[in-house]
Amino acid sequence: MKKQLLKNLCTVLIAWFMALLLLPQLAQAQEKEAYVVKSSDKKTLTFYYDDQKSSRTGSNVWGIEETKKEFSLTYPVWSGTWMAPEPIVTTAIFDASFKDFRPQNTDFWFIHFTNLEEIKGLENLNTSEVSSMYAMFRKCEKLTQLDLSGFNTEKVQNMQHMFADCSSLTSLDLSNFKTDNVKYIDYMFSNCNSLTTIYCNNTWTCSNSQDMFENCTNLQGAVKYDASKVDVSMANPETGYFTKKESTGVATATLNGDASIQAIYSIDGRRLNELQSGLNIVRMSNGTTQKILRK
Template sequence: MKQLYLKTMLLLMMCMVGTTAFAYDCEVDGIYYNLNNEKMTAEVTYKDYDYNSYSGNKTIPESITYSGQTYSVTSIGERAFSGCSGLTSITIPNSVTSIGERAFWYCSGLTSITIPNSVTSIGKSAFAGCSSLESMIVESGNTVYDSRDNCNAIIKTADNELLLGCKNSIIPNNVTSIGIGAFSYCEGLTSVTIPNSVTSIRDYAFTECSGLTSITIPNSVTSIGIGAFSYCDGLTSVTIPNSLTSIEPRVFKGCYRLTSITIPDSVTSIGMEAFFNCSGLTSITIGNSVTSIGDDAFLGCSSLTSVTIPNSVTIIGYQAFFNCRSLKSVTAHMENPCYISESVFLINKGDLPPYYIYTTTTLYVPEGSEELYRNTNGWKLFQKIEKTTSITTAKREAATPAVNYSFNGQQLPAARRGLNIIRMSDGTVRKVMVK
């Protein structure tokens, strides 16, 4: 069903571009091309309306002859081989300088790829969904990309950003960023070690890596992009570092095997749909610095039995805990409750009434704040509001240095002479000059 869905979506995306975009100019030895008669160049493309144009072993020539004219093959166009699950190998000549977006998207039979030294441009998600890839090599002499340290990955040399990886990739110690969709749809990836040199994991970097069971994110990482680990449905545990200040939208959406999450005190916001449909989640610890919980943040966390909201929270978004049907207790530390909509704790299941949580779950609030909650929109829907003397307003401890960085972003074991960037224990960042 998944493969049929993906092929259907691919065909729809192609149709949205318009019929003229699919018309190839010629076919030579089983490969389709668009021709540029001014530059006398050819671009590899796909057959009209066919999302599975190629299979078996394909060798792209350096040049083709058509109607008595010779054209140099300089590019592989967008989606040229997309959805070609029967493609088992591809040979790219040294005449090719660019590989377009999604050029080999979901070529699930492809086991290896060699990027010639002539290629200077690789589009987004060029090899996304190539779940059988075991080897990714950039030929030596390429001025833009490399595969340093036999890493089985493609790295952008100037930025030290890992652009594309496969199930056998090893992230080198000098990589500073894991790129957008770098391991997306890499179902064969079962484990990965992120070195301390990495400071950012970009959008959808590991989305749908269903074989990944656990991940430790080092304290060097200061940003994790939208949907970075979404739909990693084999993921059972994850360590979130205290170097993060925000949980971005959809980061762990659909990770239904996650059982517990601890959000450190450095984090100030939880984005929309961050833990959407994490149905195996039984416990969450929300750090004391979180001020906002986004729309649908924990929607569908049906195994969650209790939740504690720290006194730092001032915003709880629409349907933040919608369909958390197992909730038995909600503990709110805020002495002055923020407004919430009635949808926050609603149920939308056929076997339970919509207001089930409000009628069966106990809301625990600071002593002396009971009446405030009983008169505040959203909270007043709870039929059981009880005080608890165990809730005290947490006093923030004085911030202490947590992680040291040089001015260019390199993590340091300790502050050194000159300008230092220091991330404090409360999540703030300071510039400190050491003489």
């Protein structure tokens, strides 16, 4: 009887000891983590924040903090680099789970994605803790529009080269961007030569803004682009290159009877040859913007 009790006690103690050893591993396995999955065909990049990393499949699965080097610069392992493109990815997706993650840095996240055409789920990218967005979308040559109106930029200090060389970009919605803490904004829109509209309701200030709007030759907000005025002094919707976005989501202005139409755009920023059925955004010769509904 005593031997049996002793045997049972030993069994319980061993089980208890094993549980103590395994619990930390189980807890660790169930912790949420941020990571990136490249699909098997290498065309889609998906960002997750959950406890399913070990079960995800694709050509690659990377932790959000994994990096690579090119010369002295450090890049996310999934991105292109200053010199080398990421030529295959066409779509990036921020999964709904990612909204619970708080990155502190988004430098180079999509740099040199030469075939990237669409980024889905940007509302799931919480930027409230981000301090730097350096070259985040630089040289995304096939992106035509970006709606970043949900970005919180209150803690951002660096936006240098953020959209530089996005040569197909026509429309940017930065309507809620604030730059109170930004120290560097140089070359932010440099060589965005297809860009026609930047929606932003705020006036930006920054001490370092060299060539911020360099070669944005098709850009027009309150005024037309002037190659001699390319710094942060033009980053406002009253006398600069920004266009105000009202609660309807459409820029509005008062039509001057003597003004003539200079350019016509669809509501998603595409330039049109003539007024189309529905709502049109029209640039007038007096520098104002008018919305015109054609039946």
